[in-house]
Amino acid sequence: MGNPKQKWTAEEEEALRAGVAKHGTGKWKNIQRDPEFNPFLFSRSNIDLKDKWRNMSVSAPREKSRTLKPKAGSDAPAVPLSTPQTSALPAAVPIDASADPITDESARSSAPKPGCNAKAVVHYIMILQVQNCFKVKEDASLGTKTPNPKQKDTRPKLLHSTNDVSPADTVQEAAAAAAGQVADAENKSFVAAEAVKEAERVSRMAEDTDSLLQLAKEIFERCSRGEIVVVA
């Protein structure tokens, strides 16, 4: 086109690196606007920064860091080079809490045909999860500043309707009511996520059922991104 393709200079690259160190990846506009870096990056758009970082990153294989918000402390995820200044970084505890392995065996007894039934159960889990997937506005409570000690319950309307007919007007609300009947939904959401993860693995083995895999993935992604998946 009419664009000579402006190659990146070393100064620009360094400014980008420093900007990422300060603001974190994904904050391209902030980096570009930052008076500290703008003198070097004024001729680049935020998109350019993003693209450049992508190009720089392909030549720097690094351990994939956890999904981490910018956070007050800087991070050093997949920084291509240099970036001397790094911080300790408290490493926000990933929800990786190792759930106690199931030691219970009582449940197995009721299954006449373990195999088939189990498979059916997998499907059923997924179906239920899809039915009861709620979006939660949990948002970035990890925000840059003012750490909020009091964690608000982000779960929407857990109406403890008990016995009465659900007053819900929509399927969602009805499902929410259903969720309310199960105690400690959050813990269960974790269990569900694990189950789906496992199901994904299982499905992968059965190469044929890629549709199932698709579903499992989708559900799992939703879990991963903060949506609480409740199954009642």
Place this chain on the structure above:
Amino acid sequence: MGNPKQKWTAEEEEALRAGVAKHGTGKWKNIQRDPEFNPFLFSRSNIDLKDKWRNMSVSAPREKSRTLKPKAGSDAPAVPLSTPQTSALPAAVPIDASADPITDESARSSAPKPGCNAKAVVHYIMILQVQNCFKVKEDASLGTKTPNPKQKDTRPKLLHSTNDVSPADTVQEAAAAAAGQVADAENKSFVAAEAVKEAERVSRMAEDTDSLLQLAKEIFERCSRGEIVVVA
């Protein structure tokens, strides 16, 4: 970011189109709440609907100057049929020719007993939502697999019925009933994970994905007998 973007499925888009045809543009929350569309849009917020409509509307005016990959067999432009809301547009878009209703008991509409009917509706919802999540590969791929003689093509699409007894109120009842059926799943939450692991053994039975419906039905029947299958 921790947000894997959730791409819109064809079913969701169609539901949105139908919703706009029914409620008009700008009534995003109404569309989302409408029991007719909620089964397809439950995972989308009203904001999402608005944004999606914006995206859909922007790719209407003209042929792409760029090389546009035409979807084989795709008929209509990816455009909402009528942008203006005022157009009456009585009959929502017919998306599917064979509107084969579910072959099982879900068709029974006359049952005044909330429980039974609700269960049927639950089943119906399950199927619908599973279909939705499966991102049905557009008919084309349907015939590839050996058809099960005992199995009809149960793929329902968006039901624009309006006249049929179905979703409106009974959906809520169905959800409530579903909640009741799994009320005390409390202790069974671990069973899920265990069952999934168990499923690994049978994963090699590369079953036809179409059998999902059968499995769903099986589970449904089990629930009907009072068995609590799973919950996580």
Place this chain on the structure above:
DNA sequence: CTTTAGGGCTAGGGTTAA
């Protein structure tokens, strides 16, 4: 309080120039 309209931003795929 909830909801909508609109602008802004990013991620990822795609395209072009070298």
Place this chain on the structure above:
DNA sequence: TTTAACCCTAGCCCTAAA
């Protein structure tokens, strides 16, 4: 052919305004 720079757009977020 490969690669860096650039383009396009879906999806999502933020804010003001009703």
